[in-house]
Amino acid sequence: MKIKISVFFIFLVSISCITNRDIPEFELIRKLISNVETKDSCIVLIIPFDGCSSCFEEAVAIIPEITDKGGVVIISERQVKRVKSFIERYEFDPQRIVVDSTQSVLINGIIETKPKIFKLDRKRIQKSFIVEYSQINEINEYIFN
Numbered sequence: 001m002k003i004k005i006s007v008f009f010i011f012l013v014s015i016s017c018i019t020n021r022d023i024p025e026f027e028l029i030r031k032l033i034s035n036v037e038t039k040d041s042c043i044v045l046i047i048p049f050d051g052c053s054s055c056f057e058e059a060v061a062i063i064p065e066i067t068d069k070g071g072v073v074i075i076s077e078r079q080v081k082r083v084k085s086f087i088e089r090y091e092f093d094p095q096r097i098v099v100d101s102t103q104s105v106l107i108n109g110i111i112e113t114k115p116k117i118f119k120l121d122r123k124r125i126q127k128s129f130i131v132e133y134s135q136i137n138e139i140n141e142y143i144f145n
Contacts, residue, residue: 025108025118026120026125028104028105029046029074029105029110029120029125030120032098032100032104032105033098035098036072036095036096036098038070038072039070040121041119041120041122041126042072042119043070043071043072043117043119044073044117044118045059045062045066045072045116045118046073046074046075046105046110046111046118047059047060047074047076047111047115048076048105048106048111048115049075049076049077049082049083050077051111051112051113051114052113052114052115052132055114055132058115060090062131063090064092066117067092067093067096070096072097073096073097073098074097074098074099074100075097076100076103076104076105076106076111077099077100077103078103080099083097114130114131114132115131116128116129116130117131
């Protein structure tokens with residue numbers, strides 16, 4: 001009897017560990033931004049709202065440039081009101097910002113504590129960078145030029 005219970009418990013644990021981690025990065029990002037009009041090639045900035053604070057500041061600094069050029073920002077945060085307040089305070093374009101309230105980008109390992117920027121086309125991720133001060137020049141050169 002104990003063996004059956006142990007096997008059943010292991011089975012339940014293994015099932016509970018199955019998440020959407022099998023969704024490829026590209027498909028998940030495209031799904032999250034599906035309600036935002038984008039060009040064939042676009043920039044997507046993904047920000048964990050409570051991640052690395054200095055990296056968060058670097059990411060916030062480039063939001064206007066990304067959204068002005070038709071890019072999209074995904075903010076991973078369960079509390080949608082916090083993000084709406086943030087958008088209003090900085091006067092960002094709310095039409096170009098998506099709230100990932102299920103934190104699927106964190107759950108699926110697309111980002112961890114630092115923001116990440118992606119250059120997408122219709123079929124794949126062309127390039128990605130973690131957003132931190134040391135990479136800002138490289139990001140600006142590759143993406144915005």
